[in-house]
Amino acid sequence: MARESDPRTPGVPNLGHIRLTSHSGGLHAPTITWGAPTAAARGPVIGTTSTRAHRNVIGTHSGSYSVYRALAVAAGALSREHRADLTNTSPTDAIGPYPQWADPMAIVSLDPWGAAVADAFPDEIAAGIDIRPTIAITKAHVILPEIADAIAKGRLVPDGEILLDSGAALVTKAAVEPVWYLPGVADRFGCSEAELRRVLFEETGGMYPELVTRADLSVFLPPIGGQTVYIFGDARDLADPTVELTARVHDECNGSDVFGSDICTCRPYLTHAIEECILGTQRGGVGLVAYSRKEGRALGEVTKFLVYNARKRQAGGDTADQYFARTECVAGVQDMRFQELMPDILHWFGIRKIHRLVSMSNMKYDAITGSGIEVGERVNIPDDLVPADARVEIDAKMAAGYFTPGPVPDADQLRNVKGRGL
Numbered sequence: 001m002a003r004e005s006d007p008r009t010p011g012v013p014n015l016g017h018i019r020l021t022s023h024s025g026g027l028h029a030p031t032i033t034w035g036a037p038t039a040a041a042r043g044p045v046i047g048t049t050s051t052r053a054h055r056n057v058i059g060t061h062s063g064s065y066s067v068y069r070a071l072a073v074a075a076g077a078l079s080r081e082h083r084a085d086l087t088n089t090s091p092t093d094a095i096g097p098y099p100q101w102a103d104p105m106a107i108v109s110l111d112p113w114g115a116a117v118a119d120a121f122p123d124e125i126a127a128g129i130d131i132r133p134t135i136a137i138t139k140a141h142v143i144l145p146e147i148a149d150a151i152a153k154g155r156l157v158p159d160g161e162i163l164l165d166s167g168a169a170l171v172t173k174a175a176v177e178p179v180w181y182l183p184g185v186a187d188r189f190g191c192s193e194a195e196l197r198r199v200l201f202e203e204t205g206g207m208y209p210e211l212v213t214r215a216d217l218s219v220f221l222p223p224i225g226g227q228t229v230y231i232f233g234d235a236r237d238l239a240d241p242t243v244e245l246t247a248r249v250h251d252e253c254n255g256s257d258v259f260g261s262d263i264c265t266c267r268p269y270l271t272h273a274i275e276e277c278i279l280g281t282q283r284g285g286v287g288l289v290a291y292s293r294k295e296g297r298a299l300g301e302v303t304k305f306l307v308y309n310a311r312k313r314q315a316g317g318d319t320a321d322q323y324f325a326r327t328e329c330v331a332g333v334q335d336m337r338f339q340e341l342m343p344d345i346l347h348w349f350g351i352r353k354i355h356r357l358v359s360m361s362n363m364k365y366d367a368i369t370g371s372g373i374e375v376g377e378r379v380n381i382p383d384d385l386v387p388a389d390a391r392v393e394i395d396a397k398m399a400a401g402y403f404t405p406g407p408v409p410d411a412d413q414l415r416n417v418k419g420r421g422l
């Protein structure tokens with residue numbers, strides 16, 4: 001929809017007066033009772049930017065892509081009044097509700113009812129309220145060279161249902177946008193809600209004034225990446241602790257996951273987990289890979305590449321004993337992933353037991369078990385899948401507390417584990 005230009009800024013659509021978010025609108029919007037046992041009692045999450053009086057959250061939909069949406073409006077390509085036509089978009093698999101959905105502190109970083117808004121709030125949508133899904137669930141075939149290789153080497157055998165002769169594995173996949181219940185997020189991080197709100201406001205350069213001016217709004221749609229979940233087998237089996245569950249929670253690493261960079265074990269561990277998920281499902285179990293957009297330990301790729309240079313240029317070269325120190329020098333911390341929110345996705349699926357956790361991370365293990373989910377066996381990455389240049393990382397992590405069925409490297413060994421130069 002084309003708009004007239006403002007004469008002061010030719011070419012830019014005239015959007016009218018700026019309405020500040022801090023004190024107006026939303027006061028008569030439907031309320032959110034986080035953790036209420038039904039969708040109707042909980043109330044819809046409304047992050048619309050078109051009718052301000054309907055809003056009952058801070059921020060807007062689509063996570064980090066909300067900024068691209070703003071660009072599309074600024075460019076005149078997208079009408080602010082556009083409403084999604086949700087015809088035929090409903091989930092391919094029904095998830096829940098599970099008892100965890102009705103505990104306000106069990107799930108605090110996603111909306112458990114986010115996939116079902118069209119079914120849960122038909123009257124509100126018919127009345128013109130812009131309620132959008134924050135979760136979408138679909139089906140896919142995934143084809144990976146590592147899985148084809150496992151078939152060629154006889155480790156995997158196609159069964160025609162879970163794994164096809166073509167090498168394609170059949171999955172259900174869900175995309176999940178972040179929806180934060182601020183009192184619950186503060187509780188996970190051991191700070192007060194007021195502290196959390198103030199620091200979120202200040203550390204985003206004052207992006208969301210409502211964080212500090214609208215204490216009546218408890219739900220925040222943060223402008224960050226979300227998660228994607230791949231399920232092998234029947235998604236309903238995830239909630240049944242008697243069905244063997246193989247699971248990996250994986251944090252994004254674009255360099256390895258997509259481009260095959262050999263400085264870390266991310267992609268080999270991810271594809272090993274997918275192989276284990278297929279094997280487990282063929283045994284009558286179910287598999288799950290939850291992939292979080294937390295690039296480079298949530299430090300981002302610029303910081304990550306700076307650390308690579310600092311590691312490889314330091315006196316003595318890239319050694320395992322300096323691995324965490326170099327990250328901390330650049331970033332100020334070793335890790336910003338803070339696994340405290342990660343178990344939410346597991347509770348959304350009603351998971352109570354993970355029989356085989358394909359992860360060596362003590363931080364992930366502690367977060368999962370600390371949230372009340374039982375973990376059986378921990379599955380390490382096989383040694384022959386660790387790239388030569390990634391030995392520095394995996395040995396440093398094992399020395400720092402990562403699970404290993406073998407010996408933990410000592411200080412002398414860490415000094416001698418050396419990566420490639422630049």
Ligand SMILES: [Zn+2]
Nearest residue numbers: 253256264266
């Ligand atoms: Zn990596």
